[in-house]
Amino acid sequence: MGIYGALATAVTGMAAQSFALENISGNIANSQTTGYKRMETGFIDLIPDAAVGRQVPGAVLGYSRSTNDVRGDIVTSPTGTHVALNGSGYFVVAEKTGTSDGAAVFGQAQYYSRRGDFEMDSEGYLRNGAGYYLMGVPIDSSTGNVSGSVPQMIKVSNGLIGAEATGRIKYELNLPAEPASGLSADFATVLSNADQLDGDSELAADLGWTAGDTFAMTINGTTHTFTEGTDGTTLDDLIAWVNNTGAANARLDEAGRLAVSPIDADYAITLSGDGATQMYTTLTAAAPPPVHLNASQFVNRSVEGGAITVYAANGASVNVQMRWGKLSGEPDTWQLYYMDKSQPQSWTPVPNAEFEFDDGVLSRHNGSTVSLEDTLVIQIPGLSVNGTVVGDVEIDLGAGGLTQFDNANGRASVSTLTQDGYPAGSFMSVAVNDSGRVVATYSNGKQIELFQIVTANFNAENQLKRLDGGVYSSTAESGEAIISIDGGMTGGALETSNTDISEEFTKLIVTQQAYSAGTRIVSTADEMMQEALNMMR
Template sequence: MGIYGAINSAVSGLTAQAIALENISGNVANSQTTGYKRLDTTFSDLVSGGGATQGSQVSGTTFATSRATNTIQGDISQVDVDTYMAINGEGYFVVTQAADVVDGSTTFADETFYTRAGDFERDENGYLVNSAGYYLQGFPLDPATGNPVGDNPTVIQIENQPLAASATAEIDYQANLPRVPDTNDYDDSDPATALLAAAVGTGNVAVANETAFLNSSISGGSVTIYNTNGTAMNVEVRYAKTANAAAGPPAVNDTWTMYVGSGGDATNAYFDVGDLEFDSTGALTNMTAGVIGTVNSSSDGFDLASLTINGTTATNVEVSFAGNSLTQYSDPDGTASSVALDQDGYPAGELTGVAVDQSGRVIASYSNSQQRAVFEIPLATFEAEQNLKRVDGAAFASTTSSGEADLTGGGQILAKNLELSNADIADEFSKLIITQQAYSANSRIVTSADEMLDSALNMVR
């Protein structure tokens, strides 16, 4: 081969270094592209024919191939956008592209792509789209169980549909009632003067007796509940002590009656919920049904089949004292202390925001302070991810060599983070220097070989 072989080797070197330069330039151009995976260059030699041992062989030509760096993670940077995500570890977001718009609705391509570019934001139609135009896919969650539905991910869409109201079913009540209530009627010496005024009578408190009732009872706190269509109702609780403990016969425990305000009823100012008895240790020992309340099945609260406040009615509401949350311990202030009322209802709410949590679930937030997990974001892994096909927008497509996507594994999704390009400009510039020098060296070989051919041709002159 000789001189011509040297020229062929040098030309192959020029071609290989040109490919390396192309990869370097692409890496530098994408050094700020979110989720970009650089392409390195691998050089392989081609041995020239002839010779049984290396001593009788000569160096051959070379060729260059691109080497994927999908398994090399880029730096992760914190951001302030709730729907931005990064993957710590292996895996890809499952995405697709828009195909067309039909009657104002977006249709999507059948082909699935995979990307590490997690700069997704919600568009005007509620879809999560990244800067390259890829639409995020995930598993919808069952509202009742919170579990993913189906085996194939679908395009994530969080619509502006309001969250329906939920009627209050339970009021968790906590309080400590004093041994002697400091009512307006109490004379600071005789506990009997702190009992419910006789004029009030038993059962519901009539409007005509409201003043006498307020003077002989104490506040038990208030809470806003909601009926089936989300209308707010303010539940105001008051307690009146109706009996002091006595040895008997018959023996009598400290007894209180629980009331709820009517909110302006023409007949009744307060409704009688039921009676509560406490032993000498301050523990609740017995409950008796009132006018509107019945003792619940677990004997730790009252069931209100119907409660009407200011003309609005709620049904099937339970007032629960579970966990011994209602007590009667001595209190020098004579008021109900440690009062806490929590309820489980809420009004209808408008969508106010969308975010991603650390478990990879899409969370919708509403104006009624409710949050709902609506989608779960899967991560796709591959047996041979280096064999994925690169497509525009820092994305990839599966191939027969990469294997099918496995949606059951992957790394951890980091909310409010982005994975940066794994191409480092300093490293790429160092490669550029080496590539430039190698290219120049190969060009010098071509020049030297040309001079040697000229010398050989000049020998015949």
């Protein structure tokens, strides 16, 4: 090829260095572009066909080499909807093509991007700074699992969420080995003698009643008072009254206990007087109405077990206060109660909520043996507080969540007390968590996971076709997208450009010198040609 070959080769070298300069320029220009991947320049030598002894280096061709697999630095962001991919993969995005009837219309093509500066637009869609819209799969609010596999546009509603009635209370606590100041001591005498309430006047002495003590029973506003005589007439008169007059559907059951059948929703029995405490637990029924001690007497003989706000189906809130009464000493037996009315205060036993403990460990529930592995769930049917009906509510005591270990202050220690209901709430904000889930927060404190952001992976990600706005499209060389919902994200963060300015300036110097050297070759070849032409003059 000679001089002309050298000249042509030098020109290709200059063209290749110009191509490299263009990539360097673009990298420096996008050094602050979110999610940008720099372009490297590679060179291919072009060898002309010749005998081995006559081969020359030949020309050169520049080409671009992507760095899509090189992650940029991740920096925090104050915007909750900003999200960075801390592994491989790309966000799946779509382009808005127009509107129809005031609603956004999106193209069918899917694009892929590492740019995660998403923010909610006026319609509730998440759009990044380049104008592309994020896609994901919806989440089933009842199970918390994704409910599909095909990505769709993520849209967050800014409307109200309806109320949810409380269905379950998670409750775990430790009861004291000995209640403070002898609390609940009077409960033990009653249970040990309850089955003996059969008219025996000697029971008065067993219960500690003396002549002149009074016992009053108020049923639906009508009060019946009995006075203890020297021969136990209180019990005799009470039982005669129960059996002969019916006592508003009160009766003696087969075990000799005073049983009460409900009359209506307002049916209530109030006990007062010297014998009230002893008589309290003798009032039983298959479906017990609100039966209670005088409020101050009950509170003085029980331990506080925590309180929690629960919600009715319409979002109305009520406060459920719980107390525990110790019924006997060996084995230690406790009963759970809740306050069903605050004015006047009344307390109701929770059905099937009698627990026995052995050395601090729960051993029996309503007479049945339990183990530490057993999960205990009891129910309050038709829970109603101060007239507000919540409905059937389960109390989940967990496995090993109820204990009776020594406590120096003699009080119950609540470790867990939560519930699953909530009132209606208005939309406040939206954010993306580290699992890649889009979470909406409402004024009632409820956080609802709406969508799972999906990612797309490729077998040859450096073969993706680059488009405007930091997005890519798949090619035959890259392979089809492999959709994943495994997350690998950091919420409230952004991935920066992977351009290193200092490295780019180094490449700039090298490129400039190589280009300059190419120009010298052109100059030298020109001079040689001039000398050859001068030979003919």
